[in-house]
Amino acid sequence: MGKNILLTIAYDGSAFHGWQKQPDEFTVQGHLERVMTGLFKREILLNGTSRTDAGVHALDQKASFVSDVNIPTDRLARVINNALCGGEKGSFAKAPVRILDAREMPEDFHARFSCKGKKYIYKIKDESDELSMVFDRNYVYHVRERLDTEAMKTAAALLKGTHDFKSFEASGGNPRTTTVRTIFDADITGKDGEMELHISGDGFLYNMVRIITGTLIEIGQGKRSPQEMEKIIAAADRQAAGFTAPPYGLYLAEVYY
Amino acid sequence: MGKNILLTIAYDGSAFHGWQKQPDEFTVQGHLERVMTGLFKREILLNGTSRTDAGVHALDQKASFVSDVNIPTDRLARVINNALCGGEKGSFAKAPVRILDAREMPEDFHARFSCKGKKYIYKIKDESDELSMVFDRNYVYHVRERLDTEAMKTAAALLKGTHDFKSFEASGGNPRTTTVRTIFDADITGKDGEMELHISGDGFLYNMVRIITGTLIEIGQGKRSPQEMEKIIAAADRQAAGFTAPPYGLYLAEVYY
Numbered sequence: 144m145g146k147n148i149l150l151t152i153a154y155d156g157s158a159f160h161g162w163q164k165q166p167d168e169f170t171v172q173g174h175l176e177r178v179m180t181g182l183f184k185r186e187i188l189l190n191g192t193s194r195t196d197a198g199v200h201a202l203d204q205k206a207s208f209v210s211d212v213n214i215p216t217d218r219l220a221r222v223i224n225n226a227l228c229g230g231e232k233g234s235f236a237k238a239p240v241r242i243l244d245a246r247e248m249p250e251d252f253h254a255r256f257s258c259k260g261k262k263y264i265y266k267i268k269d270e271s272d273e274l275s276m277v278f279d280r281n282y283v284y285h286v287r288e289r290l291d292t293e294a295m296k297t298a299a300a301l302l303k304g305t306h307d308f309k310s311f312e313a314s315g316g317n318p319r320t321t322t323v324r325t326i327f328d329a330d331i332t333g334k335d336g337e338m339e340l341h342i343s344g345d346g347f348l349y350n351m352v353r354i355i356t357g358t359l360i361e362i363g364q365g366k367r368s369p370q371e372m373e374k375i376i377a378a379a380d381r382q383a384a385g386f387t388a389p390p391y392g393l394y395l396a397e398v399y400y
Numbered sequence: 401m402g403k404n405i406l407l408t409i410a411y412d413g414s415a416f417h418g419w420q421k422q423p424d425e426f427t428v429q430g431h432l433e434r435v436m437t438g439l440f441k442r443e444i445l446l447n448g449t450s451r452t453d454a455g456v457h458a459l460d461q462k463a464s465f466v467s468d469v470n471i472p473t474d475r476l477a478r479v480i481n482n483a484l485c486g487g488e489k490g491s492f493a494k495a496p497v498r499i500l501d502a503r504e505m506p507e508d509f510h511a512r513f514s515c516k517g518k519k520y521i522y523k524i525k526d527e528s529d530e531l532s533m534v535f536d537r538n539y540v541y542h543v544r545e546r547l548d549t550e551a552m553k554t555a556a557a558l559l560k561g562t563h564d565f566k567s568f569e570a571s572g573g574n575p576r577t578t579t580v581r582t583i584f585d586a587d588i589t590g591k592d593g594e595m596e597l598h599i600s601g602d603g604f605l606y607n608m609v610r611i612i613t614g615t616l617i618e619i620g621q622g623k624r625s626p627q628e629m630e631k632i633i634a635a636a637d638r639q640a641a642g643f644t645a646p647p648y649g650l651y652l653a654e655v656y657y
Binding site: 153154155200202224237238239240241243273274276277278280282285391 | 497500646
């Protein structure tokens with residue numbers, strides 16, 4: 144019986160076709176498993192916490208694997224990172240995914256089922272800055288008009304608590320037994336044309352953060368009032384909510400155990 | 401006889417195989433000419449100021465073309481930008497190259513030969529920040545150890561003035577009649593592990609800024625003294641200088657006319 148190792152992983156989603164392994168696509172899971180299997184000379188299978196979509200970034204993805212590798216756990220991150228950089232060392236390292244931490248967990252720990260909640264960040268810029276549109280285009284969602292951040296804050300606060308979030312679920316996700324979720328916190332922060340939605344909860348439906356973001360942007364644009372958020376939740380109907388904001392502004396920011 | 405139009409162009413070099421048009425490579429010039437030719441329904445040929453290498457960014461590239469296009473010059477940038485975004489408008493625009501400005505110039509103006517000088521910026525981080533290594537990997541050169549920025553400032557100042565910069569010329573560039581150039585200014589700015597080399601001059605040899613950066617980094621690492629910069633210049637020998645810093649930290653920042 145090998146050790147149950149939990150990895151903390153950061154990646155630039157613009158370089159990958161999402162987390163989940165797929166036959167002919169460059170995915171984070173597929174890439175990590177291939178590199179680690181080559182490095183450790185035995186098949187490595189990763190059990191990831193969150194199946195981030197293509198273009199979505201991670202500051203704190205988690206994935207576990209069973210390891211009988213003869214390397215001390217506190218050196219694992221460095222060893223894998225060197226392999227991810229193609230063996231190049233030190234200053235020349237350049238890779239779109241890196242291991243931030245590796246630690247041994249109890250035998251019954253499961254990266255997905257033991258997860259108590261997650262936090263996401265969605266980054267928005269509402270200034271028409273051409274240079275930023277060139278260099279941040281994969282990392283921030285650019286909105287041309289000024290958004291009313293106070294209205295967005297008010298609406299975000301209405302998401303807190305336990306609700307049926309069916310209005311914010313896209314079709315195409317995994318089957319769910321319930322669409323009720325608890326949002327621990329939801330807030331808009333930022334200044335000078337840059338803002339971030341910070342939202343944490345015990346779980347999220349398919350595309351839920353992106354649909355919430357799209358709805359908040361429509362509120363910021365004045366197309367909807369902040370108070371409408373309550374009606375949108377009560378409708379339990381995807382048609383009631385706003386558009387789905389694009390993946391590239393979204394970051395998986397924290398996984399709670 | 402058409403108008404002589406000068407474009408100011410910004411691009412993310414990580415998306416392109418350099419400026420110059422090449423058969424089978426996605427280049428800035430090739431992409432712009434293709435999109436503009438399709439948009440204006442006539443062949444557009446761009447005359448660019450600087451042939452930036454693959455991975456090198458531009459905040460202020462210039463390129464001219466002869467235009468008999470029936471669109472007011474002050475609307476050209478917007479029209480081309482919409483076409484560069486595949487016709488998508490407003491919030492959804494996402495492209496690695498954008499036109500910042502378009503203006504009519506005198507008939508005898510030439511984007512390259514009328515150029516009086518250029519400014520480059522080279523971005524370096526010397527903090528071991530894994531998240532930044534993931535998300536800034538195409539935009540900043542990461543050095544693992546702390547650099548002595550004061551030593552680098554002292555050495556950079558020795559570059560100012562008119563010198564033979566043969567030590568800082570890579571092979572493979574265009575034939576030169578002389579390797580003497582005048583550096584107007586060279587300085588290191590920044591704080592908290594982020595620094596920038598700002599260097600301006602009347603012209604630069606092939607890979608000159610990247611070799612100067614590599615040499616300054618070796619000085620910052622304490623492998624060379626700042627005063628050695630004078631000897632390196634005097635040697636007029638590529639072997640005397642430091643390594644060639646990678647392209648992705650380099651930005652064409654300004655073109656002087």
